[in-house]
Amino acid sequence: MTLQPRLDDLLELRHRARTLGLASRHLVNSTFSGLYASVFRGTGLDFEEVREYQEGDDIRNMDWKVTARTNFPHLKVFREERERSVLLCVDKSPHMSFGTRGTFKSVQAARAAALLGWAANALSDRVGGLLYGDAATGQQHFRPTKDRRALWRLLHALSQPGTEEAAQGDPLSAALKRAEQTTHIGSLVFVIADFNRDIGNLEQALGRMCQRHTVVVVPVDDPADWELPSMGRVVFHDPRGRRIEIDTDDEKGLAQYAATWRQRRTQLMSIANRLGILTIPLRTDEDVHLGLSRGLQRRLQTRAVR
Secondary structure, three states: OEOOOOHHHHHHOOOOOEEOOEEOOOOHHHHHHHHHHHHHOOOOEEEEEEEEOOOOOOHHHEOHHHHHHHOOOEEEEEEEOOOOEEEEEEEOOHHHOOOOOOEOHHHHHHHHHHHHHHHHHHOOOEEEEEEEOEOOOOOEEEEEEOOOHHHHHHHHHHOOOOOOOEOOOOHHHHHHHHHHHHOOOOOEEEEEEOOOOOOOOHHHHHHHHHOOOEEEEEEEEOHHHOOOOOOOEEEEEOOOOOEEEEEOOOHHHHHHHHHHHHHHHHHHHHHHHHHOOEEOOEEOOOOHHHHHHHHHHHHHHHHHHO
């Protein structure tokens, strides 16, 4: 099991030859980036000019007013929208240093950020990041840049070990507030985090973000979040350092544990649905490329049905 993100691995994701987890001769950029573009770029076009019609032009872009005025066929020419700002908001709190299958949440979150960052960079988007939740480093903000400087700095910061001290208050809401204030209007913001906690104040913070930006939520889950393995009596320490003994064989306790997770996830999905936010859950025991690709495919299928 990988316990800490490695910078070499995050950089290698740009070149990893994978297509939905299977060996391929195509680079990940040629597969994942295309799917990413289909979901988040759409057909964004900016008007550029009106010119005379030429054989082979799409008549759907015909400018009938200019055609009638000049007595010659003219059409509107559009320039494809080439760039936008993408902000990768990643949870670095001690909650992320957890995993029972596959890898730690922190590693999966870093891999997801790397894949999304490289995909955005391949489309000439400006890419930056915001790390939060670690009391020692505080918020680490990397303003989006069109070159790879901010992305490299973000990936390097993600590869550094975190501390065991969580930031005080509500670090996610604070991070979203900073992102809202410092990111250009119309940006694409990914929130990659452990949402298996109290999220009572999340809707207000996300609601403000959605007024100015497109938001995507990526919860990082471990199977033990909803199903504790049978280990008998186990001693844990809570965030305040208090010892807590739990009987993992107690059926009533396990049922309540699973119900609490389901309640939190239902609350998160309800918030996302009300705000029109895309949610792509990732598991620590699955391939990150496959998990993200499945989420993007579901988004495309939903659009097709509508």
